[in-house]
Amino acid sequence: MTGQKIDGIAVSTAVKDRVKAAVKELQNSNVTPCLATVLVGDDPASATYVKNKQKACADVGITTKDHKLPASFSQKEMNSLIDLLNKDDTVHGILVQLPLPNQLDEFTTTSRISPIKDVDGLTPYNIGLLTSGRAILKPCTPSGIMEMFDYYKISLEGKNVVVINRSNLVGKPLYNLMLEKNATVTTCHSRTKNLKEHCLAADIIITAIGNRAKFVLTEDMIREGAIIIDVGTARLEGKLVGDVDYDNVIKKASYVTPVPGGVGPMTIAMLLKNTVTAASISREFVKHD
Numbered sequence: 219m220t221g222q223k224i225d226g227i228a229v230s231t232a233v234k235d236r237v238k239a240a241v242k243e244l245q246n247s248n249v250t251p252c253l254a255t256v257l258v259g260d261d262p263a264s265a266t267y268v269k270n271k272q273k274a275c276a277d278v279g280i281t282t283k284d285h286k287l288p289a290s291f292s293q294k295e296m297n298s299l300i301d302l303l304n305k306d307d308t309v310h311g312i313l314v315q316l317p318l319p320n321q322l323d324e325f326t327t328t329s330r331i332s333p334i335k336d337v338d339g340l341t342p343y344n345i346g347l348l349t350s351g352r353a354i355l356k357p358c359t360p361s362g363i364m365e366m367f368d369y370y371k372i373s374l375e376g377k378n379v380v381v382i383n384r385s386n387l388v389g390k391p392l393y394n395l396m397l398e399k400n401a402t403v404t405t406c407h408s409r410t411k412n413l414k415e416h417c418l419a420a421d422i423i424i425t426a427i428g429n430r431a432k433f434v435l436t437e438d439m440i441r442e443g444a445i446i447i448d449v450g451t452a453r454l455e456g457k458l459v460g461d462v463d464y465d466n467v468i469k470k471a472s473y474v475t476p477v478p479g480g481v482g483p484m485t486i487a488m489l490l491k492n493t494v495t496a497a498s499i500s501r502e503f504v505k506h507d
């Protein structure tokens with residue numbers, strides 16, 4: 219059996235088309251969705267991520283306000299900036315690019331963002347809503363993966379899902395989102411014993427490690443017909459790769475996401491979707507004032 223590629227470009231294009239239509243509708247009520255981006259320091263990878271997000275916003279009609287700050291930016295200055303952006307009615311979403319330099323605490327920083335402008339879904343309030351199955355603004359990568367399942371009509375009901383990652387950004391929100399869809403979810407990480415046994419028992423494997431020297435998901439680790447979602451990103455001989463030995467795994471799996479062209483484009487598409495949702499929420503607030 220040869221499996222099917224899950225095409226992240228096609229799924230993200232479908233999401234972006236919906237976002238474009240929502241932007242037009244908001245513009246008709248005189249709201250132009252706007253994302254404020256905050257980048258501290260001059261890490262080239264972070265700068266590229268922010269640039270790509272800004273370009274994706276422009277493509278769908280979302281405006282951006284760019285805040286590029288020196289590497290020495292203090293926590294006090296960051297708190298003041300976020301307070302300003304929280305109060306600015308023309309800003310609907312706030313994105314602080316992570317990681318931050320050492321003097322800035324990520325939790326303190328993201329927690330300060332107003333939950334209705336929290337387009338990364340990382341504030342304690344929105345995480346609480348997520349664990350209660352009531353989140354509106356959900357973390358972008360996990361919700362992008364859920365969008366892929368919807369697009370390919372892959373049901374999670376009763377499926378054994380193994381997630382190899384327990385980070386706040388990926389593994390923990392995925393656990394909650396998939397539980398809501400009635401999957402049986404096992405979270406694995408660097409201390410998990412017998413990882414291969416967990417993988418062999420899984421109908422769906424979502425892997426997000428990003429370190430090829432430590433881990434590669436190979437075809438002997440999956441069962442026939444498994445669905446494989448590759449979130450990991452790493453550089454191998456100058457090329458962008460994921461966690462999965464794609465060429466061999468796809469011969470045994472039923473679906474596999476490639477890297478690049480899989481989960482990556484979904485993350486950006488869901489950021490756009492969250493920004494439009496945040497702008498819609500703000501319009502509701504204005505209406506009811």
Ligand SMILES: NC(=O)c1ccc[n+]([C@@H]2O[C@H](COP(=O)([O-])OP(=O)(O)OC[C@H]3O[C@@H](n4cnc5c(N)ncnc54)[C@H](OP(=O)(O)O)[C@@H]3O)[C@@H](O)[C@H]2O)c1
Nearest residue numbers: 359383384385388407408426427428449450451481482485
């Ligand atoms: N494509 C996208 O849009 C996108 C979005 C987000 C992240 N990513 C990628 O996804 C990867 C993970 O990101 P992250 O922010 O979640 O990173 P992270 O916080 O470093 O998480 C990595 C996870 O992998 C686990 N792990 C590491 N080595 C392992 C091993 N040998 N066996 C089993 N588990 C192992 C870690 O376990 P411990 O918790 O025990 O350390 C941790 O839970 C990175 O490559 C990142 O670039 C891609």
